[in-house]
Amino acid sequence: MTARARGMLSGLVGVIMVAALAGCGGDAGAEDGPTKMTVGLIPVADYAPVTYALEKGYFKAEGLDIEIQSLQGGAAAVPGLLSGDLQVSVTNWVSFVQAVTKNTPIRAFAPGAVATPGYSGIYVAKGSDITDPAGLQGKVVAVTELKTITELTTREALKEAGVDPGGVQFTTVPLNSIVPAVNEGQVAGGWLVEPFISQGKAAGQRQLLDVYAGRFRDVSIGGYITSAKFAAENQDALKGFAAALGKAVNEMNDNKSLVEDTLIGMKAMKPEQKGSLLMPTFGNGLSPKDVKVWADVMIDHEFIDAEVNLGEAIIDVG
Known part of the structure; x- marks a missing residue:
């Protein structure tokens, strides 16, 4: 084999080895940084x-x-x-x-x-005449999304309180807008979690239902x-x-x-x-x-x- 041929073969082997090593890489980014x-x-x-x-x-x-x-x-x-x-x-x-x-x-x-007791719940406005979960019958309650966790936990808490959840109407309100929606009377109550619970309490809102005190506890x-x-x-x-x-x-x-x-x-x-x-x-x-x-x-x-x-x-x- 001539020197030129040996050089070409050596170069070809090098290319193949580099390609093979590249193909053996692990997770995305493992070879190229984070x-x-x-x-x-x-x-x-x-x-x-x-x-x-x-x-x-x-x-x-x-x-x-x-x-x-x-x-x-x-x-x-x-x-x-x-x-x-x-x-x-x-x-x-x-x-x-x-x-x-x-x-x-x-x-x-x-x-x-x-889930721990008190961590999330339904809150009503300061001065609301709703004093127990039964008072939500026929009223509108704000949740972040329909047919997801905020509605489900509210329905289960109502059921545990002896209230038919079918008698409550649910509407969607962005989480960061529920406190003002309750304050302004747009809804009778709203589903809150921290840090929005503290914001609601600062406005005089009070908890009507603890959604994590029952079946979902811990x-x-x-x-x-x-x-x-x-x-x-x-x-x-x-x-x-x-x-x-x-x-x-x-x-x-x-x-x-x-x-x-x-x-x-x-x-x-x-x-x-x-x-x-x-x-x-x-x-x-x-x-x-x-x-x-x-x-x-x-x-x-x-x-x-x-x-x-x-x-x-x-x-x-x-």
């Missing part, structure tokens, strides 16, 4: 650990470049995941179960906040989901996300002031409200049993027709 992920986030206390972990650099330490996209409610998560605009999103388990019943290719991999409210495609192709990225999130969760569960400071930074609460809000407890490890509780109540209130097989829809990322 994995970029856009995360859909609802600006409530339930999901403060994401913002906290981002500020503390926990995602960066796991090789992730996280960008936050604000969402109005959990139902908006699925279209974003399927289109690829979002790689991870928060959602409530009602919206998640509804999507699974339609065979939507999504996967849940981490929990959010845990159950995961929602969590973090991704598309089946992203889960299959980016297992290391999801494992890193869960690890960073778990670190933030542990710190925030041990020190609730971290939740308040994060919400203040998010402009979701005012500095003067610190110490007055009921802060959530965050789950650390997703249990299919928690999601099944929601599915069972959804059947009771005809949000879905039959039991749903959660099977592959809930994954363990380690």
